[in-house]
Amino acid sequence: MSDAARPITVHDPTLRDGHHAVRHQLGREQLRAYAAAADAARVPVVEVGHGNGLGASSLQVGRARLADDEMLSVVREALAHSKMAVFMLPGWGSAKDLRRAVGHGADLVRIGTHCTEADLAERHLGELRADGVEAHGVLLMSHMAEPDRLAEECVKLVGYGACGVGILDSSGHYLPADVTARIAAIRAAVDVPVMFHGHNNLGMAVANSVAAADAGAHIIDACARGFGAGAGNTQLEVVVPVLERLGYRTGIDLYKLLDAADIAERELMPAPPTIDSVAVVSGLSGVFSGFKARVLDISRREGVDPRDVFFELGRRQAVAGQEDLIVDVAAALAAKD
Amino acid sequence: MSDAARPITVHDPTLRDGHHAVRHQLGREQLRAYAAAADAARVPVVEVGHGNGLGASSLQVGRARLADDEMLSVVREALAHSKMAVFMLPGWGSAKDLRRAVGHGADLVRIGTHCTEADLAERHLGELRADGVEAHGVLLMSHMAEPDRLAEECVKLVGYGACGVGILDSSGHYLPADVTARIAAIRAAVDVPVMFHGHNNLGMAVANSVAAADAGAHIIDACARGFGAGAGNTQLEVVVPVLERLGYRTGIDLYKLLDAADIAERELMPAPPTIDSVAVVSGLSGVFSGFKARVLDISRREGVDPRDVFFELGRRQAVAGQEDLIVDVAAALAAKD
Structure with a gap:
């Protein structure tokens, strides 16, 4: 090398x-x-x-x-x-x-x-x-x-x-x-x-x-x-x-x-970290993984796929602090369905 | 690419x-x-x-x-x-x-x-x-x-x-x-x-x-x-x-x-696999990870570091089926100490 x-x-x-x-x-x-x-x-x-x-x-x-x-x-x-x-x-x-x-x-x-x-x-x-x-x-x-x-x-x-x-x-x-x-x-x-x-x-x-x-x-x-x-x-x-x-x-x-x-x-830890499905989507979409809990929660409420929410947040270039965007995105996806 | x-x-x-x-x-x-x-x-x-x-x-x-x-x-x-x-x-x-x-x-x-x-x-x-x-x-x-x-x-x-x-x-x-x-x-x-x-x-x-x-x-x-x-x-x-x-x-x-x-x-699984310290040594030494249990067991009995046993098995090009080598290697390391 x-x-x-x-x-x-x-x-x-x-x-x-x-x-x-x-x-x-x-x-x-x-x-x-x-x-x-x-x-x-x-x-x-x-x-x-x-x-x-x-x-x-x-x-x-x-x-x-x-x-x-x-x-x-x-x-x-x-x-x-x-x-x-x-x-x-x-x-x-x-x-x-x-x-x-x-x-x-x-x-x-x-x-x-x-x-x-x-x-x-x-x-x-x-x-x-x-x-x-x-x-x-x-x-x-x-x-x-x-x-x-x-x-x-x-x-x-x-x-x-x-x-x-x-x-x-x-x-x-x-x-x-x-x-x-x-x-x-x-x-x-x-x-x-x-x-x-x-x-x-x-x-x-x-x-x-x-x-x-x-x-x-x-x-x-x-x-x-x-x-x-x-x-x-x-x-x-x-x-x-x-x-x-x-x-x-x-x-x-x-x-x-x-x-x-x-x-x-x-x-220090209950178990070492592993790559779960939300982590894969968060990595692919380029969205901060700290959004996970709120995305899952809001997606359930709106009846949309949290993976769609992640990818749409990625397209909108969401950054930490913009948690309000999650609600907008989930509602928009729900309206489209 | x-x-x-x-x-x-x-x-x-x-x-x-x-x-x-x-x-x-x-x-x-x-x-x-x-x-x-x-x-x-x-x-x-x-x-x-x-x-x-x-x-x-x-x-x-x-x-x-x-x-x-x-x-x-x-x-x-x-x-x-x-x-x-x-x-x-x-x-x-x-x-x-x-x-x-x-x-x-x-x-x-x-x-x-x-x-x-x-x-x-x-x-x-x-x-x-x-x-x-x-x-x-x-x-x-x-x-x-x-x-x-x-x-x-x-x-x-x-x-x-x-x-x-x-x-x-x-x-x-x-x-x-x-x-x-x-x-x-x-x-x-x-x-x-x-x-x-x-x-x-x-x-x-x-x-x-x-x-x-x-x-x-x-x-x-x-x-x-x-x-x-x-x-x-x-x-x-x-x-x-x-x-x-x-x-x-x-x-x-x-x-x-x-x-x-x-x-x-x-x-299927109790938990997804993670990379523990034995896995790192097994990978570095190029020794089949199926040896793990016996290496740990025999090393304890001989009072030697299982990591040394792995690296020595790697140097000796041990392959699956050669579990007897573990005893030889551990004994040799114990004798050297």
């Missing part, structure tokens, strides 16, 4: 993205046990927090069992080698949340925005940069923008102060060639490390992550057993040995990583 | 390979429900039987709940459009088993051998050909042979009478480039349809199947929800829309396929 022996930084959001799968209910001992195991395996970065990031715990998206401060304190204490990362979506979290997280020892801050709205990260990235904090800007639902547009948004993020950029395949829509085109465009446009974060709706999370690395990505996100919303994320203990076999260096101890994944399966 | 709009025949061994995951205990109503659903979705071929094929039900590899004849009768009755296929490993099954299966309406017979032992299929393929039965020869543990050797074995199979050939990634070891090289070599050597059968130990079953199609494979094996031994097979209802998105034609109805997969998850 290209770029043999190139180092790859694996970034592990098990304790943040995985939170979506357990309604943000992880407790202190769970965080401690997994963070310590990931640290022992020398996973370079461990991200922690509410699934929607700092400050997001709320009735609307779910109250976390622990406050942000508690999560950060527990994980900070468990990490001797790994960096601790946090995630923040402007609007859900605030500059105050960021300051508190840095105060609790966050080494790396990611500011996430919709893929065409990098400007929402401007102020936060500027302030973090001024404070000397390592801050990255990352783009959600990135399949909704073409490679050139993503590259432009990443150039903006770097201009705002980001010392790393990246794209999330939030709805698990990509096939490898899609990732190759986007990472290559971003690599050609910026000089900072580039990240790829995959979801497994189409069974392609590992292959997409390899495509990202082959296209020049420096940072690969992956979660133990794929622990994450819906069909889950790129499976950490799978992608690491696959990358190593292809000639990349991760610096991670395989046996200790497998041990950490066993701990994650036993301690 | 290459070969856009090329037809692909999807072959569905859910009711045969999936049997491994439930100790061959599927009952009549389970077979009937899934076969009818796959038929309704227009899955071209439905394979049924004991996990190890015709005649394999035994104390050694597990007694099936139903006799071969019963399984075939139930599935035959449920299929209006799909072909019914059976699988046979010479030694486990006999010419008599094949004749009975054909008598029960099997449309397609696969004879499987270890990847370097095509000659064991000679007599059976010849007899089936003489009887006018559609018979394919398929090579197990195919990662243990180089592309050229696999091509030579496939040429032999065609010479014996096979009107289709293929390779199984029995231990889930392949990455896409490995599949590309092997399918391309086989395509260049024979003029009959070529098949690829993937397992998901390294999270690559879907990507490997796409690589096979892109390299010219005509037949792709896949199971509902990946139902199969260990980490499971290529997930049927995922690979079908992925292939369609890449421009291949499968002739399968997506919604009815998703319904069939839902039925499979509900009726």
Whole structure:
């Protein structure tokens, strides 16, 4: 493969993205046990927090069992080698949340925005940069923008102060060639490390992550057993040995990583994520899997096929926050029947 | 992608390979429900039987709940459009088993051998050909042979009478480039349809199947929800829309396929397969996942790490039937400690 022996930084959001799968209910001992195991395996970065990031715990998206401060304190204490990362979506979290997280020892801050709205990260990235904090800007639902547009948004993020950029395949829509085109465009446009974060709706999370690395990505996100919303994320203990076999260096101890994944399966989750039929449709239609419960509910009420609703939402380019569209789409489909 | 709009025949061994995951205990109503659903979705071929094929039900590899004849009768009755296929490993099954299966309406017979032992299929393929039965020869543990050797074995199979050939990634070891090289070599050597059968130990079953199609494979094996031994097979209802998105034609109805997969998850399996740590090691080491229980057992007794045992078995090129090697390897590792 290209770029043999190139180092790859694996970034592990098990304790943040995985939170979506357990309604943000992880407790202190769970965080401690997994963070310590990931640290022992020398996973370079461990991200922690509410699934929607700092400050997001709320009735609307779910109250976390622990406050942000508690999560950060527990994980900070468990990490001797790994960096601790946090995630923040402007609007859900605030500059105050960021300051508190840095105060609790966050080494790396990611500011996430919709893929065409990098400007929402401007102020936060500027302030973090001024404070000397390592801050990255990352783009959600990135399949909704073409490679050139993503590259432009990443150039903006770097201009705002980001010392790393990246794209999330939030709805698990990509096939490898899609990732190759986007990472290559971003690599050609910026000089900072580039990240790829995959979801497994189409069974392609590992292959997409390899495509990202082959296209020049420096940072690969992956979660133990794929622990994450819906069909889950790129499976950490799978992608690491696959990358190593292809000639990349991760610096991670395989046996200790497998041990950490066993701990994650036993301690964090009722069961590892699998790809159910709704996840397939969500991935194909490019609709955020967080819509699932409401789509099923509203479709039942309107007597329409939830799969039709997903595909129509995809055609209308629905994004998180536009849950009202579900009702419109379902009603329109019902009227057509 | 290459070969856009090329037809692909999807072959569905859910009711045969999936049997491994439930100790061959599927009952009549389970077979009937899934076969009818796959038929309704227009899955071209439905394979049924004991996990190890015709005649394999035994104390050694597990007694099936139903006799071969019963399984075939139930599935035959449920299929209006799909072909019914059976699988046979010479030694486990006999010419008599094949004749009975054909008598029960099997449309397609696969004879499987270890990847370097095509000659064991000679007599059976010849007899089936003489009887006018559609018979394919398929090579197990195919990662243990180089592309050229696999091509030579496939040429032999065609010479014996096979009107289709293929390779199984029995231990889930392949990455896409490995599949590309092997399918391309086989395509260049024979003029009959070529098949690829993937397992998901390294999270690559879907990507490997796409690589096979892109390299010219005509037949792709896949199971509902990946139902199969260990980490499971290529997930049927995922690979079908992925292939369609890449421009291949499968002739399968997506919604009815998703319904069939839902039925499979509900009726056939305790839970869909996931990739556990042993599956990762089994895939990396290239050792048949059927060794798992004995490796864990013997490793515990000898006080050695089962992962070391797997990797050493891989180095020694252990194949199914060589379970005695496990004891030797574990003892050698214990002595070294």
